[in-house]
Every structure is written in C-alpha cells, then in structure tokens.
Amino acid sequence: MKLYYVILLLIILSSTSVFAQKSLFNGKDLKGWHVDVPAMDSKPDTVNPFVVRNGMLVSLGTPGGHLITDKIYKNYQLTVQYRFAGKPGNCGVLVHSSTPRVLYGMFPKSLEVQMQHKDAGDFWCIEEDITVPDMVSRRGPKENWGVNGDKLRRIKNLTDDSEKPVGEWNTMIIQCLNNEVKVWVNGALVNYGTNCTASSGQIALQAEGSEVEFKQLDLKPIKALSKS
Template sequence: MKLFDGKDLNGFDTFLKKDGLNSDPNHVFTVDHGVVHVSGTEMGYFITKQEYSNYYLRAEFKWGEGTFGERHGQARDSGILYNIQGENKVWPRSVEFQINEGCTGDFWMTDGAALTGKDGKRVTGPEGSAMKIDRFDKGPYQNVTGYRDPVNELEKPHGEWNVVELVNRNGHVWQYVNGKLANEGTDASPASGRILFQAEGAEIYFRDIKLYPLK
C-alpha cells in the first residue's frame, strides 16, 4: 500500500519544533509531482497517523542542496524514525533508520528506545537523547557537507535517488540501502508504532513511500 499517494500528505500529520502539530506556515513540507520536498529549514517531520507493526517499508530519497541553522555546513541529515509511541516532539521515542551523508543505515535509539545489535550488545537511548549502532563495515566519518564514506559508501552520488528498505518483524529489524544490508538488530523496544520522515537541517526529497504488511 502507498503511505504517500503522490498528491498530498493526507495520511500524515506534520510536526515542527517551532510551530507544533499541523502548522507549517513556512512550507517546510510541500508535494509536487509525486515527490515530498522537505526544505530542512526547520526541525520537524511528517508522521503517519496510523501505527504499524510487522511490515516491509520501501522509500526513495535524494539530497537537495541546502544545510541550515545549527547544521549549516555539516553532513546532510535526515532519517526515518519508526516504532514511535507517545507524544509528538523533537525527537520522539523511536528507532531510527539514519539517513545522513557518510552514515546512512546507522541505527539511532531515541528517548528510551532500545535495540540489540548484531554483536549481541543491547543499546538504549537515554531519555531526551539518543545512542547509535553503526552500520556494517562503516569507515571513518567527518561531519561536513557532501561527505562520503571512503571505505564503504552505500549512497549514490549527490543528487541521485537512493532506495531505503526496512523489514520490521516482531522487533527484528533489517535496514537496506540501495539493495545492501546496512544494519540488523533484534528485540526492538518499542516494536511497533508510527513512522516519520525527518526535516533535520538539510534539504531532502522523498518519493515512492510504500508499506507492505508481512504475512
């Protein structure tokens, strides 16, 4: 099923740190010709109204140009946060499929969420903060705009569309970037919930956001 019909964000709410729920006076989120344009000028997200469990999610993204605010000049940053329970805020309790130049595919556990990595280590994000699990075979990282991993870059060159896929089955999660398994974890907590797409200081485009229930 299409989470995003290509015409509008009717299946979603928007939330901005500055303006709150469903108030977007500066058009951070716009839809044009089947693509969601996220300006990145403010911190926030668009989030599904429904909660989901046991699914395969597929979406495409590409970076725009700008970086803004506290993230000006830093690596372009966004993400898909999932298994969201509780109130809307920046940022809600969730597991994150990190989308960030040089480290797309990392896990981040935010505001009390937890996940066990492939190495068997349990990672819990502190309340009001977050902890990460690096993607597989990740190289050195520099937080600068346009950065690419010199060892194992999974993203296509800037301006090209990338495919991200998430399999979320009973708290066992797999994250794929352009067809390659980037990360895997088990015993996610929470294990189900809403799904959001971030505005986090960088211009980004999303399209073809689809979700398929697992049998």
C-alpha cells in the first residue's frame, strides 16, 4: 500500500512539473509577444525584424528593436535554445523588462543577459542593477558604475568558453528567483547575481545587428524551489 502512494505521488509531481512548464513560442506565430521597433514609428511599412521561419522564431537583427512578452513574469526558469544563423554577432535576452525605450531611445528598463558571441552570459544593466562577486574586477572602478549612458553597465561573465561553434545550437538557462539571477550556457554556470533592483517584468529578445534563430523558449515557474 505504501508503495502505491509513493508511485501516485511521483506521478502527481511529474504531471505538475510538465503542466507548469510552457513554451513562450508556439512555433507558428508571435502570439503572446509584441514588437517595439522605433523605426516603425515613422515608417509603418518597415520590415519587422522578428519573424517565424521553418518553425523557429528568428531575429533578423535589423532594424533594431525588441520583441517583448505581453505578460509579466516572476520567479521562473527560462530555457532558450539559439544559434547565430550566419556569422557570429550580437543579441540578448532581457529579463525584468518594464518601461520601454529608457536607454538610447530603444532599450527598455531591464537586466540584459548577453548572447553576443564569446560574451554569452554577461550582464548589462539597463536602468536596473545587480550585484555579483568580484564586482570591481568584472565591472571596473566602482566610481564609474551606473545603469545608463556611458557608465560601466557591463558585468563580465565567469567564462568565455562555454559557447558552441557558430552554427551549432546553444542552450542558455536563466533562473530568476526573487532578486537573484543565475545563468547557465551549455551546462556551465556563467553568471550569478544578487540584490537585483527588479524581481519581475516582461521578457524581451533583441534585434541588435545579427540574425539569430530560436527553437526553444520554455518557461517554468520556480517559486516553490529552494534558493540553493
């Protein structure tokens, strides 16, 4: 009888886990997302840099802008599978995104998790901030830290050798729990910060000069998990 209840509990837990995880991309269209591309303000016929192609979500890179979730999320694990379609370049995933266009008339208030080739996992502070170990060595002189303009907004990751060769798929996992953010690239912990000035917000993908393909954007609530 005890074995029966153990098996039943495992089935329930398994079902709950599967049910809790969902994809932010349905493989068909951009439902659940909206585009914020400044160039479209004056020229509505401007090419949308975010398209669906062969079942993948693609950031064409130009014109510059963001694809932003309609919903706000808190305490989650986001799994992203991506690759640069041609030559390596720049892109990013923005978490805790809120007010649009607060930086340079394009970037929303957020914490960027960098995807730029060889820099995957860097943090970029965009009107939000975060604390990491060895902050001075990874960010620069404290008197120059800041979250806008020409301040030191970049926080270097822990390793630059976690990415796969261009053309191969990378898996990035971003875990946001309360005011902590952890990032893994292909299984390696590449960044970890605490005391983030935001703990919830929208999720955004960038169009920032390079074509990037996404085939997985899965989100799973983790507020019931331990911080350890």
